[in-house]
Amino acid sequence: MSTPNHKAYWKTNLRYLAILLSIWFIVSYLFGIVFVGELNTIRIGGFKLGFWFAQQGSIYVFVILIFVYIRLMNKLDKKHNLDK
């Protein structure tokens, strides 16, 4: 049965998902694909920035996103007493 506690938990979870998936979309689809040409005019060492996002940067961000999600959810589970 759904309690107010469960509802609040689910709502926060959905908010986290929206934020994290927006970042996921921006680094890969926007930086790595749609705006790759524009970003390629910026250089970091030997890399053109758009190319770097497509072949390196997006992957690093993906890893970080999952670990941020783990941290957020562990805290949220505890707060709502759902970590048992």
Place this chain on the structure above:
Amino acid sequence: MDLQTWTWVLVGITFALYIGIAIWSRAGSTKEFYVAGGGVSPLANGLATAADWMSAASFISMAGIISFSGYDGSVYLMGWTGGYVLLALLLAPYLRKFGKFTVPDFIGDRYYSNVARTVAVFCALLVSFTYVAGQMRGVGLVFSRFLEVDINTGVIIGMIIVLFYAVLGGMKGITYTQVAQYCVLIFAFMVPAIFISIQMTGNPIPQLGFGGTDETGMYLLDKLDGLHRDLGFAEYTSGSKSTLDVFFITAALMVGTAGLPHVIVRFFTVKKVADARVSAGWALLFIAILYTTAPAIAVFSRTNMIETVHNVEYDQLPEWFGNWETTGLIAFEDKNGDGKVQYVGDESLNELTVDRDIMVLANPEIAKLPNWVIALVAAGGLAAALSTAAGLLLVISASVSHDLIKKMMKPDISEKGELVAARLSAVAAVCVAGYFGINPPDFVAATVALAFGLAAASFFPAIVLGIFSKRMNKEGAIAGMVVGILSMLFYMLKFKFDWFGGGTKEDWWFGISPEGFGTVAMISNFVVSMVISKFTPAPPKEVQEIVENIRIPSGAGEATH
């Protein structure tokens, strides 16, 4: 020691290790056979998932594909890693809470329908069989080049090894051999990469090295772009695919990754919901080590290869060229009769054809690395192919023994009987996979794209809607899956196999390639599901309660029937 001896020694040691682990971790119950007893630690599961996921394609082919397609190769890098974010955030924790053995289990129960279960079993089998044929071929390829046995003998040796630990140990045996296989494959991938990075740029970290400079102080990527321009290829860092197509292919691969049954099922093996999230994090971290190194290897080997062979006299070519020429994977045809190799973008003048699969395998030889490093790459390629093959075979055997026999045909089958059925179906699956490895259908490459497209078009929407929409009912889900699969099959058959009138690149809808069409099929699945469910009755109360229950992490029991 010579290369042959080194290879036999390293391959022998790793195979002995896998068999040892298999004997130590025999499965005694169906629960151990399907989900390793449900008590795998998140770290071990992360390692196993990484090995499960990284196939012969990731280890052997991917760097080569990127090497030949430059920026366009990014679709694989982003597509095959970004899917894990979806998996971790949208699927893994909830499926673990649900606590069953297979993906069709979830579909069948959530949509209270054996029709939905049957559609899911069909997709799981189709996706897994397509995939596994390529793995056995990879095993054969490594054997034939490095151990100089016939490619078919190589496939059979690989079959026997997989048979041994998949049939004996089930998921439990597979999990712990995959942990070992990850260690072997990542070591084998990184050692040559680090060596070559130091050789070419002086930087021991390949991820930084390929943005560095060569001995003349020129940036490596600029040099490669220059070489490409001079020889008439598309610029390496820009590529030649349209933005829209790159977008759609990346999305299809990401969503397809998140929908692959052999990956999803790994998250059933941990103890609790929080562990499922953590193991997704570990898995992506371990995968990212290889995936961020691959584009560096691509740049190193591309530059190296062009500089070593272009405009060089045929009889002056290094030894590796001859070694690979005998396998037929590299070929030289002296079109203008000057005795020199011309490697250029213009098809009518180009004299060199290189199979992109050899780039990773030949790379250490091209860079003149010691024999033990080359032998290590062979062992790593085998680890990658075998670990993925085993994971896929388990999905096939569970689909048959659990979803078909236990859930639909013979529900009163005993625990012991089901375990026997699971083992027998694993044996049958290995034989079928071996058959396709020895007689590869010429559409293997096309069907791998199909596997991702199908997973994206069928499982992903059905599972996500099953979790995030309480109102989604069986009518909507089944209609969505059927529309998704059929539209994907239609597009693939039309443009890859010339059915339904066929067509060329110019006829693609909106310029979307068959590889990228999975995204379109997935969107149609979502739309059809939602529209149909609006006009049909809501799911029963018990099902709505299941949905509420899987959204809450606490109280995840052990995986049960």
